[in-house]
Amino acid sequence: MAGPISPPDNSQSLLEGIRVIDLTRVLAGPFCTMLLGDLGADVIKVEAPGRGDDTRQWGPPFTPSGESAYFLSANRNKRSLTLNLKSEQGLQVMRELIGRADVLIENFRAGTLEGWGLDYDALQQLRPGLIYCTITGYGYTGPYRQRPGYDFIVQAMSGFMSVTGPAEGEPFRAGVAIADLASGIFACNAVLASLFARERSGRGQRIDISLLDCQLALMSYVASNYLVSGEPPKRYGNAHPNIVPYEVFRASDGYFAFAAGNDVQWSKFCREVGHLDWAEDPRFAANPARIENRVVLVGLLNELFAGRSVSTWLGLCEQIGLPAGPINSIEQVLADPQVLARGMRLEVAHPAEGQLPILGSPLAIPTAPAEVRLAPPTLGQHTEEILGELLGHDPAAIAALRESGAV
Numbered sequence: 001m002a003g004p005i006s007p008p009d010n011s012q013s014l015l016e017g018i019r020v021i022d023l024t025r026v027l028a029g030p031f032c033t034m035l036l037g038d039l040g041a042d043v044i045k046v047e048a049p050g051r052g053d054d055t056r057q058w059g060p061p062f063t064p065s066g067e068s069a070y071f072l073s074a075n076r077n078k079r080s081l082t083l084n085l086k087s088e089q090g091l092q093v094m095r096e097l098i099g100r101a102d103v104l105i106e107n108f109r110a111g112t113l114e115g116w117g118l119d120y121d122a123l124q125q126l127r128p129g130l131i132y133c134t135i136t137g138y139g140y141t142g143p144y145r146q147r148p149g150y151d152f153i154v155q156a157m158s159g160f161m162s163v164t165g166p167a168e169g170e171p172f173r174a175g176v177a178i179a180d181l182a183s184g185i186f187a188c189n190a191v192l193a194s195l196f197a198r199e200r201s202g203r204g205q206r207i208d209i210s211l212l213d214c215q216l217a218l219m220s221y222v223a224s225n226y227l228v229s230g231e232p233p234k235r236y237g238n239a240h241p242n243i244v245p246y247e248v249f250r251a252s253d254g255y256f257a258f259a260a261g262n263d264v265q266w267s268k269f270c271r272e273v274g275h276l277d278w279a280e281d282p283r284f285a286a287n288p289a290r291i292e293n294r295v296v297l298v299g300l301l302n303e304l305f306a307g308r309s310v311s312t313w314l315g316l317c318e319q320i321g322l323p324a325g326p327i328n329s330i331e332q333v334l335a336d337p338q339v340l341a342r343g344m345r346l347e348v349a350h351p352a353e354g355q356l357p358i359l360g361s362p363l364a365i366p367t368a369p370a371e372v373r374l375a376p377p378t379l380g381q382h383t384e385e386i387l388g389e390l391l392g393h394d395p396a397a398i399a400a401l402r403e404s405g406a407v
Contacts, residue, residue, distance in 0.1 A: 013040020014368045018195065021097055022046060022078060023106035025053040027151070027177055028211060029135050030074040031184030033105055036191065037077025038361040038370040044097065044386060045075065045377065049082040049407060052379040065352035072376045076348070076358060080377035081386045082407050089406035091116060096391050098126045103191055107135040110145045120206045130204045131194045135187050139210030149211045151177040158215035159233075163222055166237045179215040186214045244290040245301055248327065251310040258305075258313070259323045263287060272320050273304060350375040383407055 018041040022033040037043040058070040084090040137149015165172030187209045194205035240246035246259040260266040270279035283293040317324035343360045350356035363370040387393040401407045
């Protein structure tokens with residue numbers, strides 16, 4: 001495992017000085033705000049007193065101090081403020097926060113902030129130039145705008161599950177919440193673009209991110225295949241609809257992933273394994289022909305691969321420059337030397353856990369490195385700090401807010 005995170009150097013983070021009010025919970029919104037925090041933004045996570053983000057209770061597993069592994073996965077580089085937004089005092093504190101913010105991100109049901117008197121125009125009055133991003137299941141327009149949004153349901157509705165899983169049998173969802181995670185990434189992109197535009201125009205932006213839109217966007221070439229051909233896509237299991245061979249094969253001692261992404265790679269492979277006849281066979285010479293004769297070719301490859309071990313085939317493919325890889329478990333990938341070399345497994349100091357193992361940031365920007373500056377916060381960990389240092393409340397005022405149940 002990589003060692004503890006080093007203190008930041010004197011280089012300035014890309015989003016240093018940008019403050020984000022995070023009114024999100026579960027995964028899509030928290031993943032977005034975590035990425036902004038990785039880039040240096042001051043992310044203030046606003047949570048309900050006594051309960052917090054729903055995912056704080058999503059376990060096991062929990063750490064020894066009771067922190068949920070699910071919550072830890074999407075909440076590094078944030079400060080936690082507890083705030084009761086159902087109270088007038090809590091809403092007043094929220095208005096003060098907004099007046100000192102650059103970005104507000106929330107994933108309540110459509111119209112919730114408007115019900116609190118915080119529509120986009122009101123937000124612009126509180127903080128001219130504020131970027132306001134909502135993340136909902138179906139967006140702020142259309143007949144589904146009031147439906148609750150869940151990753152699993154969106155995977156089903158978007159067509160994703162219709163092409164995921166074995167050719168026969170029930171459709172499958174992805175093993176991770178791909179609609180939520182993709183929506184967080186798309187939302188982060190939109191926020192960054194809006195911050196860049198504000199530098200030129202001084203104007204804020206209203207961003208409307210829909211889980212369904214984002215998951216449909218991920219259908220990419222599968223959707224394009226249908227739009228061009230009119231043919232409904234099929235399920236191919238681990239195979240690819242447009243490239244053959246491109247799937248999981250079984251060696252003598254296990255499975256591995258193998259791809260020949262173009263005809264040059266295919267020819268090179270055939271030559272190396274003593275089957276130049278496959279490269280010259282009109283059924284297999286070009287990718288369109290290999291797709292048409294997929295079943296026959298995959299059968300031949302399975303026979304070939306069954307004769308040697310996974311490590312032998314991976315070594316051969318690396319030697320000749322063909323894409324191939326092991327089917328790693330999570331344990332294996334988190335111990336992989338490439339993963340460790342890239343800083344994707346780290347430890348960070350946590351107030352209740354000591355050194356906490358976490359994933360690193362994939363945002364590799366050597367000139368202004370993304371950093372894990374803060375461990376995922378305990379509930380309300382920074383409440384006094386934010387109320388006092390940022391908003392100027394004295395100890396008596398903070399105590400009064402606690403007494404009223406506003407924080």
